[in-house]
Amino acid sequence: MTQVKAEDSIDQLRARIQQFVQERDWEQFHTPKNLAMAMIVEAAEVVEHFQWDSAQESVTMDEARKTEIGHELADTFVYLLRIAEVCGIDLIAATNTKIGLNALKYPVEKARGSNAKYTAYEE
């Protein structure tokens, strides 16, 4: 589905994270179960940044805030990549497949501008 190249940014990240984990002998802790927990803990740190914000406040970004949120997104991403890695899932291919499924489920003409339809997407 995708032809990733040696210089592809995701492949570079995966390799770098793999090395990081191996150097620390942390593979023993990286079961899918533990990594799923770690990922949601990091996702919650993203949520925490926005929990008391109004819709308007949530879109207001300065550089300091972007840096902080970037760190939380990064931690979430690292665990997401690790889960895919240890489960033997090609994250890019899986995401392309899923977007295709979502497009079939939410035809443009029906879904347009509706958060009622969009909410149904989650169910």
Next chain:
Amino acid sequence: MTQVKAEDSIDQLRARIQQFVQERDWEQFHTPKNLAMAMIVEAAEVVEHFQWDSAQESVTMDEARKTEIGHELADTFVYLLRIAEVCGIDLIAATNTKIGLNALKYPVEKARGSNAKYTAYEE
């Protein structure tokens, strides 16, 4: 379904998701606050797959299970990419920066094989 031209797999995905959202006029719902909520809902669907598993069961994968988990990882990834997009954060750069910070915080010689040190990582 989408004609993306970028070489890098992440850039291709970002462009494809952007088009998906625009076609459905869903940008109005994609505040960072709402997207952070959507992301953690998807992360919880990953967690759900492993919640009653023993450590051993959590690493047992067949193709059906890989497909299902791949779908949940994909949904999490889509929202992660969207948050980065609407916040103006370069996810790859932020992740490389964060891995560098983590490497300084968890020197190999101290962190090796220890989940006590590793737990401290989260704090």
Next chain:
Amino acid sequence: MTQVKAEDSIDQLRARIQQFVQERDWEQFHTPKNLAMAMIVEAAEVVEHFQWDSAQESVTMDEARKTEIGHELADTFVYLLRIAEVCGIDLIAATNTKIGLNALKYPVEKARGSNAKYTAYEE
């Protein structure tokens, strides 16, 4: 800290849940780790109800919605009570203690009307 009586609603619930779990021989799955995962999965189902809502939409309740959200809150509560149970924690006493600590940390005169202070509460 609290003198709970036999007819206390929390004690009744705890006893009922304990019986439910024992009858199904599910205690073997109820480690704190597994229960924490189950609780956050249920908490995410609460989040899902509100993820695309505006602030205004999120406060709009009819009976059907109250019933659905009530079910998700109930599932979250069941796992919260179970974690406390298997960890040997008195949830009511712990909550009273924590509210006392929060009151010291957020003196009325400083915290009043401020979500900036309030955000700091989470950190």
Next chain:
Amino acid sequence: MTQVKAEDSIDQLRARIQQFVQERDWEQFHTPKNLAMAMIVEAAEVVEHFQWDSAQESVTMDEARKTEIGHELADTFVYLLRIAEVCGIDLIAATNTKIGLNALKYPVEKARGSNAKYTAYEE
């Protein structure tokens, strides 16, 4: 710190939390949407305590750990009670109703000792 008169421990807590929030003029931030976010952030702090634990480690408790986990459970409980409060949901009644529904869905003879059945419970 608070003079609550209700007999029932949950009613006492609800009244105490209500007073805490009012004194700080924080009701304006307590939409169901914001509270659902705050609750999952606290639930994630519970998850964090167990994320790298083996099943065996997760059941090992000393007093210090019980105190820490008790604080996180307390924070989760406070937001759970607040969501119920602002949505006009009777949490105890909703939980009793839900346990009844779960009992019908998971008959003892079928569910006994099975985490396969139990997993299906979540779906």
